[in-house]
Amino acid sequence: MAEPSKGHDKLMIGQSPTGIYIAHAILILGVIVVAFPIYYTFVASTHSLQTILRPPLPLLPGDRFIENYSEALFGGVGRIGGVPVWTLLFNTTVVALGIAIGKIIISILSAYAIVFFRFPLRMTFFWIIFITLMLPVEVRILPTYKVMVDLGLIDTYAGLIVPLIASATATLLFRQFFLTIPGELVEAARVDGAGPFRFFKDILLPLSRTNIAALFVILFIYGWTQYLWPLLVTNDNQMNTIVIALKKMVSFADADTEWHLVMVTAMLAIVPPILVVVLMQRWFVRGLVDTEK
Amino acid sequence: MTPRVVFPNKILPYLLVAPQLAITLVFFYWPASQALYQSMLREDPFGLKSKFVWFDNFKKVLADPNYINSIHVTAIFSIATALLSMVVALILAVMADKVVRSRNLYRTLLIWPYAVAPAIAGMLWLFLFNPSIGSLAYALRWMGIPWDPLLKGDQAMVLVVMAAAWKQISYNFLFFVAGLQAIPKTLIEAAAIDGAREFKRFWTIVFPLLAPTTFFLLVVNTVYAFFDTFGIIHAVTGGGPGKATETLVYKVYNDGFVNLILGDSAAQSVILMVIVIALTAVQFRYVERKVHYG
DSSP states (O other): OOOOOSOOOOOOTTOHHHHHHHHHHHHHHHHHHHHHHHHHHHHHHSOHHHHSSSSSSSSSSOOHHHHHHHHHIOOOOOTTOOOOOOHHHHHHHHHHHHHHHHHHHHHHHHHHHHHHBBBBTTTHHHHHHGGGGOGGGGSSSHHHHHHHHHHOOOOOOOHGGGGOOOOOOHHHHHHHHHHHHHHHHHHHHHHTTTTHHHHHIIIIHHTHHHHHHHHHHHHHHHHHHHOOHHHOOOOGGGGHHHHHHHHHOOOOSTTTHHHHHHHHHHHHHHHHHHHHHHHHHHHHHHHHHHTTT | OOOOOOOSSSSHHHHHHHHHHHHHHIIHHHHEEEEEEHEEEEEOSSSOOEEEOOOOHHHHHHHHHHHHHHHHEEEEEEEHHHHHHHHHHHHHHHHHHHTTTTTHHHHHHHHHGGOOOHHHHHHHHHHHHHHTTOOHHHHHHTTTOOOTTTHHHHHHHHHHHHHHHHHHHHHHHHHHHHHHHTHHHHHHHHHHHHHOHHHHHHIIIIHHHHHHHHHHHHHHHIIIIIIOOOOHHHHTTTSTTTTTTHHHHHHHHHHISSSSHHHHHHHHHHHHHHHHHHHHHHHHHHHHHTTTTO
């Protein structure tokens, strides 16, 4: 899909104009189905609580946009477990950035060591990192929780971030990319007197820019959408990410749920990662395809 | 691998791998080994003493009807989620491959769900379909369908499958589009000249050539349905009603973290570990086939 989308649909042999119209129709239908839950959340976030409580909800946005958003952002303190929405957004941003940047740094360093140095146990280390793919949080919930308690990491940013930044995928990706860098480049750098630091900073990092950007988008989304881990390692509402806080706000059995504010919070939780994906689309698609190789 | 030009430093490489290694050892290997060890221990009811029982916990877990139920639930949930999201994504990708106009616009609009956290995806669908205030639930009842996913197990399953599949459509769509683009158009045009109609061209040429992508996505979607959908289950149904949507991962969390049945939970963790190892092995065994034509 790299080519520009301008111009008319060109027919291939065996294609009919009717077929193209049907294709557009199916795609539009698909877009409606895919976008509807998000659109409807936005619609709900602009209506009053009374309107939401009496289904069906109108298909068009209401007139409470400013009231609802300002109440959630500036007046709603004490409603979301006593924590302002800003704190939740701040926590989530810290976690998402921390995880993305942390993973990139430690992975690029280990890949650098594994590709550009020769040392005893090199391949052992590589396999140790690789095998973590097979040990997701879900298979070691309790013992990992115990480690977190012992290290005093419950309810800390470090606890939310550090255990998640080991990354076999990112390490593999950087390793694969480094292997394509010709030896002559390293040789030339060494002849010119560049040590490993200079080489890393002046040659390897600039060459890895697109890989880093692609990986960053994927990992930012990964960090932003974390659920099980923050659920385990936070007790204090002050340390909640926005996803966890949203879950705590919602009760479908309880008549007291303030749906209009829930919907605003949901929008605030959804929009930042969507913007990242849409605005950095080129790197996102690349990152997605690369990380699965 | 050809011998590479390398730097001669002796200590530096160890420093470079140290951070990643430290994290994997402290937060991955140590807890995983503890899970293995605990899976063979049984605590007395007061949690004071524990006894080494070899594989008794495994026998107990595998004989537990609730666990068997959870295996069924996970199988149905995973197959339904993978199939639904792959079929929808494939249809959309085939259509997107045909059109030139607005192609990028369609893609931009179809990738949104990827950025939505699973738990939030679940909540959005529950908002639409919950019996008291859901607008689509209202529509279903208006059509005479007795809809109540909070009380009816099969409907709860339908709801979590829809939410889980919806979130995965973006991912599958992008990979199917990439797979379709790798198929030479001349091949399809040749078949058209030979008189093969559109459906026939799809089934006899396009679909078989897409097989590597499809297989790869099948594995990825299974892994997704097993592990990444915890948020959906936790936020939407909590495993209920009854135990109708209690997947294996949710059960491990619930037994271990909520009900504190340590030995059982550890044994379940180890069983899950075996499943992940198998899935990863399959993924890497066949990963080359995926890029056959690329």
